[in-house]
Amino acid sequence: MIDLRRLHVLRAVAHYGTVTAAARALHFTPSAASQQIRQLARDLGVDLLEPQGRGVRLSPAAESLLAHADAIETRWEQAELDLRADHGAPTGLLRVTGFPVAISVLLAPMAARLGARHPRLTVRILETEVSKSFDLLFEGATDxxxxxxTPLNPPLSDARFDQQPLLDDPFDLVVPEGHPLAGRERAGLEE
Structure with missing residues (x-):
């Protein structure tokens, strides 16, 4: 049987690129993270990491396993939610992150409404950069x-994250009078 904690360590290596970076993100020592991956490999009877220069890379078996890992983790999380369901109002801690404007315009009002409707629910808001938000989601440190x-975000097709467009934020172009784009209703970003 696959130990989901060990599988999470392997997913972290794939996400961060090295055992050391994965260990740091998961608050493990590199030795402990390596040990978790070695034990997972023994449990499955396959090699999961292959030497590459001074580092390692995922083996084809690890790539295949990770192709199924997202579905496995999603089902497990749903099972936990079903088991913990209060059959009523939400309870516990909801951890959310965002950039400053999102916090003031979206998250703070959401937290106030949720607090009023569900007094047993605590909403904790953390201001973060976009790249850090994805790391926190991956690590399970935010919900x-x-x-x-941004072009640096994981693609919408990345199964590790359920990304949904929330709103469009149009930009206004301001140019001096007489500029070639002055008076136009629209301009492409490349212009």
């Missing part, structure tokens, strides 16, 4: 993140 779309 929800409001991020700006």
């Amino acid at each position: 929800l993140a409001i991020v700006e779309a």
